[in-house]
Amino acid sequence: xxxxxxxxxxxxxxxxxxxxxxxxxxxxxxxxxxxxxxxxxxxxxxxxxxxxxxxxxxxxxxxxxxxxxxxxxxxxxxxxxxxxxxxxxxxxxxxxxxxxxxxxxxxxxxxxxxxxxxxxxxxxxxxxxxxxxxxxxxxxxxxxxxxxxxxxxxxxxxxxxxxxxxxxxxxxxxxxxxxxxxxxxxxxxxxxxxxxxxxxxxxxxxxxxxxxxxxxxxxxxxxxxxxxxxxxxxxxxxxxxxxxxxxxxxxxxxxxxxxxxxxxxxxxxxxxxxxxxxxxxxxxxxxxxxxxxxxxxxxxxxxxxxxxxxxxxxxxxxxxxxxxxxxxxxxxxxxxxxxxxxxxxxxxxxxxxxxxxxxxxxxxxxxxxxxx
Amino acid sequence: xxxxxxxxxxxxxxxxxxxxxxxxxxxxxxxxxxxxxxxxxxxxxxxxxxxxxxxxxxxxxxxxxxxxxxxxxxxxxxxxxxxxxxxxxxxxxxxxxxxxxxxxxxxxxxxxxxxxxxxxxxxxxxxxxxxxxxxxxxxxxxxxxxxxxxxxxxxxxxxxxxxxxxxxxxxxxxxxxxxxxxxxxxxxxxxxxxxxxxxxxxxxxxxxxxxxxxxxxxxxxxxxxxxxxxxxxxxxxxxxxxxxxxxxxxxxxxxxxxxxxxxxxxxxxxxxxxxxxxxxxxxxxxxxxxxxxxxxxxxxxxxxxxxxxxxxxxxxxxxxxxxxxxxxxxxxxxxxxxxxxxxxxxxxxxxxxxxxxxxxxxxxxxxxxxxxxxxxxxxxxxxxxxxxx
Ligand SMILES: Cc1ncc(COP(=O)(O)O)c(C=O)c1O
Numbered sequence: 091x092x093x094x095x096x097x098x099x100x101x102x103x104x105x106x107x108x109x110x111x112x113x114x115x116x117x118x119x120x121x122x123x124x125x126x127x128x129x130x131x132x133x134x135x136x137x138x139x140x141x142x143x144x145x146x147x148x149x150x151x152x153x154x155x156x157x158x159x160x161x162x163x164x165x166x167x168x169x170x171x172x173x174x175x176x177x178x179x180x181x182x183x184x185x186x187x188x189x190x191x192x193x194x195x196x197x198x199x200x201x202x203x204x205x206x207x208x209x210x211x212x213x214x215x216x217x218x219x220x221x222x223x224x225x226x227x228x229x230x231x232x233x234x235x236x237x238x239x240x241x242x243x244x245x246x247x248x249x250x251x252x253x254x255x256x257x258x259x260x261x262x263x264x265x266x267x268x269x270x271x272x273x274x275x276x277x278x279x280x281x282x283x284x285x286x287x288x289x290x291x292x293x294x295x296x297x298x299x300x301x302x303x304x305x306x307x308x309x310x311x312x313x314x315x316x317x318x319x320x321x322x323x324x325x326x327x328x329x330x331x332x333x334x335x336x337x338x339x340x341x342x343x344x345x346x347x348x349x350x351x352x353x354x355x356x357x358x359x360x361x362x363x364x365x366x367x368x369x370x371x372x373x374x375x376x377x378x379x380x381x382x383x384x385x386x387x388x389x390x391x392x393x394x395x396x397x398x399x400x401x402x403x404x405x406x407x408x409x410x411x412x413x414x415x416x417x418x419x420x421x422x423x424x425x426x427x428x429x430x431x432x433x434x435x436x437x438x439x440x441x442x443x444x445x446x447x448x449x450x451x452x453x454x455x456x457x458x459x460x461x462x
Numbered sequence: 463x464x465x466x467x468x469x470x471x472x473x474x475x476x477x478x479x480x481x482x483x484x485x486x487x488x489x490x491x492x493x494x495x496x497x498x499x500x501x502x503x504x505x506x507x508x509x510x511x512x513x514x515x516x517x518x519x520x521x522x523x524x525x526x527x528x529x530x531x532x533x534x535x536x537x538x539x540x541x542x543x544x545x546x547x548x549x550x551x552x553x554x555x556x557x558x559x560x561x562x563x564x565x566x567x568x569x570x571x572x573x574x575x576x577x578x579x580x581x582x583x584x585x586x587x588x589x590x591x592x593x594x595x596x597x598x599x600x601x602x603x604x605x606x607x608x609x610x611x612x613x614x615x616x617x618x619x620x621x622x623x624x625x626x627x628x629x630x631x632x633x634x635x636x637x638x639x640x641x642x643x644x645x646x647x648x649x650x651x652x653x654x655x656x657x658x659x660x661x662x663x664x665x666x667x668x669x670x671x672x673x674x675x676x677x678x679x680x681x682x683x684x685x686x687x688x689x690x691x692x693x694x695x696x697x698x699x700x701x702x703x704x705x706x707x708x709x710x711x712x713x714x715x716x717x718x719x720x721x722x723x724x725x726x727x728x729x730x731x732x733x734x735x736x737x738x739x740x741x742x743x744x745x746x747x748x749x750x751x752x753x754x755x756x757x758x759x760x761x762x763x764x765x766x767x768x769x770x771x772x773x774x775x776x777x778x779x780x781x782x783x784x785x786x787x788x789x790x791x792x793x794x795x796x797x798x799x800x801x802x803x804x805x806x807x808x809x810x811x812x813x814x815x816x817x818x819x820x821x822x823x824x825x826x827x828x829x830x831x832x833x834x835x836x837x838x839x840x841x842x843x844x845x846x847x848x849x850x851x
Contacts, residue, residue: 137508137511147498150494154475184726187720188722191720213723219716220720221569222569325515327517327519328726346589350557350589351556351700355728357511357726361728
């Protein structure tokens, strides 16, 4: 990104919000394990802030890239995570999918050909399908949680690929790229004058430096970071995502956003703004809870012979049961909805969301042992 | 690039940015109603945040909202659709129009576009790498879309026909006989009709609004959009929809999932509240716009600016050719000297350099103030030989 030099903003977190918040009961299914992000109850103050903004007349069109306060808060938040980023780099999107669409279709058209991992979230394929684009596939390594194989990446860049799409962590497995791997990806991109699109939406659920921080430290600028803006804070269905991109890429994406949406829904933006207060503390608390659950689920999956794919990210567990189809069918018969890895181009793999509300280990035992 | 060098939507945004630098500016450019969203809808949203804030929505929108939309288009437009298969909720009319265009025309194909027209259709065609076939309409014919002119413009690459009624910016309305003739042409040439009904509740002087999809034989080839932005003053919420036959909606549904996934759950519940409660606020707004429209037309007449007799919409499209100034020059002059923002016709299509679009989405006293300021600015305009009034 062509960005400010300072990446070290202090967190604007104000008072920890507990991971399980005080709010009226909401119907949530403990059995839907397909979520990309853990769903937690919404803080009543967040809903109130959004409603109050509406009552004060914030019901009109707003700026295409987002309300200024939210862009500033997003830049501060990413800055606190180590990215070098200013509000001019930020486009607020109506959820992660719009961020995928804009980066893949608009930056992809401008700065491609694209290089896309052969195991990838189905939302990426959907976005690629909207209009024909030059796309090369790059191999992923099943033994490394479906992370991109670096030799294959080099070959793709040698063959002309110029914009690499990376999920860091990997959406299917939660596998995190190490700092060394990210630096190696940045070096390869630099060598071929290629750019990077990094979906770092799951990064809050893993310990360690955010991908943004590693790339900022490596001085890599030809970059678009995307993700859910306030994951795991009860706003999943409110659809707020972000793009933090090189200023050279922002105007074209902003133009396209005007063309297909004008702006992101205002109540969602005001809610996200309120939710960002204290988000970092809330994420830390949730991560700790999820990690306990994840450790327990991983051990259980091992014991049950479900061949878990270890990932550092505490919000998902991918497994390769001996018969994935049968596993999914049994899960469904017990009322559980799970993600079939086939949708990620990884047949035989099953993705399960880890949540703070229920024990995944218990679910795994129930499915394998065929009891309700 | 200065504002006057920009084109299309970029030009309008540049003018809007300049307008914001004047504290006393009166904006008669952007189509954003001055009314806030009616209070009962905001109250429903507040409630929905708590009760439904974590509910799942499929990309095409929650079923109760799709049912309410199906009921709305049946009652108000005479369009019958199956809410399960034939309705997709979108982020405003804007996402709806983008998805309709991308679903209907691909690279190298073409769409008939009556002009002048809302820019985003051109922008969407450019995204789809498709072509626009512009079909001009005329002020002295109340911007009528002439079916015969549309027919002769069809090429072997033409796949779709756009009908925005009432039109933005011309305010022209496609009457029943023309709708029937246009549907017949679309059937003859196997074209998809892209119908934009976003101003359907805003027709004046007893004019009837006719939806293309309601014409017999049209449903199977018509995608229709509408939105709550203009009708319920809900521009910020981003709620619109597309209705159409299942075989076309399948592609629309997939595109919606690809471009943005589901709409915000809160906005969807607000929309549900809007569609299932009283339309009194909409009717109040329509009556208000009708009065304001007269104020604007009278004001323009006093300045000697002809604006025809617009039949619908929330704006008038006025012919300024007699001034000798083109629309960008005049819009700039109005902005700088009168602090009144009007949109230049040049931004809507080439060939409309002698028109300005003026919205009436401001309270009456502001409209009167703006028109007085415009009159003074017109008087201060150095004389140039015009093209005759
Ligand atoms: C003809 C027409 N269609 C669609 C739109 C999009 O409206 P929105 O996305 O705000 O619902 C507009 C906005 O001005 C319009 O004039």
